[in-house]
Amino acid sequence: MQPKYRTVEDLLQEESFINYCLRNNEQDVRYWENFIAAHPGKRELIAEAVQEYRLLFTALAQSDLNEQLGNLKNKLEGNESTPVIELNRTGRLRAPFYQRFSSTAIVALTIITIGLYLFWKTQRTPTAQPNRVQYVCKPGERKSFQFPDGTQVILNAGSELYLNEEYAKNTREVYLKGEAFFEVQHNAAVPFIVHTSSMDVKALGTAFNVKSYNNENKTEAVLIRGLVEVTLKKDNNRKLLLHPDEKVLWTEKEGEATNGPAVNKSKMEQAVVQSVRKTDNGDVKEVAWVQNNLAFEDEAFEEIAYQLNRWYNVTIQFESNDIKQYHFTATFKKEKIEQVLDILRTSKRFNYRFEGEQKILIYK
Numbered sequence: 346m347q348p349k350y351r352t353v354e355d356l357l358q359e360e361s362f363i364n365y366c367l368r369n370n371e372q373d374v375r376y377w378e379n380f381i382a383a384h385p386g387k388r389e390l391i392a393e394a395v396q397e398y399r400l401l402f403t404a405l406a407q408s409d410l411n412e413q414l415g416n417l418k419n420k421l422e423g424n425e426s427t428p429v430i431e432l433n434r435t436g437r438l439r440a441p442f443y444q445r446f447s448s449t450a451i452v453a454l455t456i457i458t459i460g461l462y463l464f465w466k467t468q469r470t471p472t473a474q475p476n477r478v479q480y481v482c483k484p485g486e487r488k489s490f491q492f493p494d495g496t497q498v499i500l501n502a503g504s505e506l507y508l509n510e511e512y513a514k515n516t517r518e519v520y521l522k523g524e525a526f527f528e529v530q531h532n533a534a535v536p537f538i539v540h541t542s543s544m545d546v547k548a549l550g551t552a553f554n555v556k557s558y559n560n561e562n563k564t565e566a567v568l569i570r571g572l573v574e575v576t577l578k579k580d581n582n583r584k585l586l587l588h589p590d591e592k593v594l595w596t597e598k599e600g601e602a603t604n605g606p607a608v609n610k611s612k613m614e615q616a617v618v619q620s621v622r623k624t625d626n627g628d629v630k631e632v633a634w635v636q637n638n639l640a641f642e643d644e645a646f647e648e649i650a651y652q653l654n655r656w657y658n659v660t661i662q663f664e665s666n667d668i669k670q671y672h673f674t675a676t677f678k679k680e681k682i683e684q685v686l687d688i689l690r691t692s693k694r695f696n697y698r699f700e701g702e703q704k705i706l707i708y709k
Contacts, residue, residue: 353393361377483503496537500524526553551572553571565593573586574586592619592620639656644672646707668708671695696709
């Protein structure tokens with residue numbers, strides 16, 4: 346029987362899982378540790394839910410929490426006949442309410458707050474945080490939205506983008522982890538700047554794509570229309586100009602010695618400006634995802650796997666390194682992950698199998 350927990354939201358609505366995050370109930374902690382051991386395919390999902398819980402409640406100041414708990418306790422002590430709703434659903438006997446007030450109240454507030462948070466999160470795309478607005482796409486998602494100045498954005502799977510609350514007033518700077526396509530509203534007085542870990546992309550009014558995922562060693566900017574200036578942060582802030590149908594690719598080789606000699610580092614990092622290749626119908630491969638298409642052109646299977654992981658919310662693993670080096674050229678529109686792999690293996694000898702709901706092993 347497959348475990349019922351499929352999403353982070355499923356886990357965050359479980360009282361026992363909140364106890365596991367709080368580490369305040371040995372029986373619940375032991376249950377979830379055993380659950381993880383019995384369902385290794387859920388390990389990443391549980392880790393993500395724990396991280397989501399921590400991010401959510403780090404923002405809740407401890408003083409605010411203490412104040413709410415104090416108000417709740419005073420209200421209860423002033424009216425002991427008020428019915429108490431028991432949150433436990435396992436049927437186990439518990440200690441009297443007041444003896445367990447602190448931990449249960451925290452769990453109650455946690456579940457209520459998470460419920461409100463999850464409802465609010467489904468009602469709007471941006472997630473407000475202090476001094477900034479954040480947009481998030483989980484693996485398997487793609488979203489489009491408009492900034493206050495009219496700039497249109499499409500955010501790819503597994504990506505995060507945020508902007509300060511002062512956006513469009515004195516500045517138009519955004520911060521990207523992942524991939525996004527921008528169609529910038531023209532404003533010569535206030536340039537539009539996309540910040541990534543490796544490069545900044547500055548534009549006045551244009552359409553371009555930026556790709557910078559944390560788990561990949563490449564950052565890429567592709568210009569479709571207009572003119573942009575790219576600043577290479579890790580190359581002494583060297584500046585490059587991109588013209589339409591050009592892209593800049595910054596590559597950081599694995600094994601880079603962060604404290605090593607500069608001469609060694611320069612061999613490992615490089616920026617390449619090149620013309621983009623178009624298909625017979627004039628499409629640009631790098632922005633095919635904007636039209637919900639996946640396009641590969643002589644790309645290694647390992648690189649393709651990164652995109653498939655985000656696109657279909659799966660985890661692909663390879664049995665051997667030589668399979669990673671298989672190269673493919675293909676375009677997919679609305680095929681399922683099984684159909685994609687079946688098509689790819691018609692040209693190369695490999696097989697695959699699902700291990701759990703979202704893990705796929707590629708083998709010979």
